[in-house]
Amino acid sequence: MTEKQNRKLRLHEAIRDAKGKQTKNRFLDIAVTDQGVEILSCAAGGAYLEIHDYASGLVSLDEDAITRDLEDFFPILLEKQDQKYPCPVCGDEKEGLFALISCLNDNHDHTRAQVADVIQPIEETWELEGNVHG
Numbered sequence: 001m002t003e004k005q006n007r008k009l010r011l012h013e014a015i016r017d018a019k020g021k022q023t024k025n026r027f028l029d030i031a032v033t034d035q036g037v038e039i040l041s042c043a044a045g046g047a048y049l050e051i052h053d054y055a056s057g058l059v060s061l062d063e064d065a066i067t068r069d070l071e072d073f074f075p076i077l078l079e080k081q082d083q084k085y086p087c088p089v090c091g092d093e094k095e096g097l098f099a100l101i102s103c104l105n106d107n108h109d110h111t112r113a114q115v116a117d118v119i120q121p122i123e124e125t126w127e128l129e130g131n132v133h134g
């Protein structure tokens with residue numbers, strides 16, 4: 001257990017706190033530059049990195065494994081997977097938070113902070129319904 005896990009990191013906080021260059025269409029990507037190897041992440045991939053110590057090398061590039069890990073850590077993702085959310089930019093109805101995050105990240109070039117701003121009220125409402133993280 002890391003310190004962050006003990007204080008129950010919330011999804012929108014993990015998205016907002018994520019570091020590194022942002023990418024699209026997949027959770028994580030690797031870029032090799034003159035400076036070395038860099039890990040790129042989308043908004044949800046950034047949240048994944050926030051809950052894992054990637055300096056330890058214990059991260060997966062497997063999309064299904066990342067999805068499962070995120071769902072384990074942030075139960076709102078599973079509980080709301082059938083919930084419809086209109087994308088605030090294009091208005092398309094998205095099923096579940098992953099789809100909403102992907103639309104903002106991949107289709108609308110939202111920064112992680114902008115994605116976090118969309119997720120925060122959804123997550124706060126969910127918490128007011130009596131739910132808590134992991």
Ligand SMILES: [Zn+2]
Nearest residue numbers: 087089090103
């Ligand atoms: Zn959209």
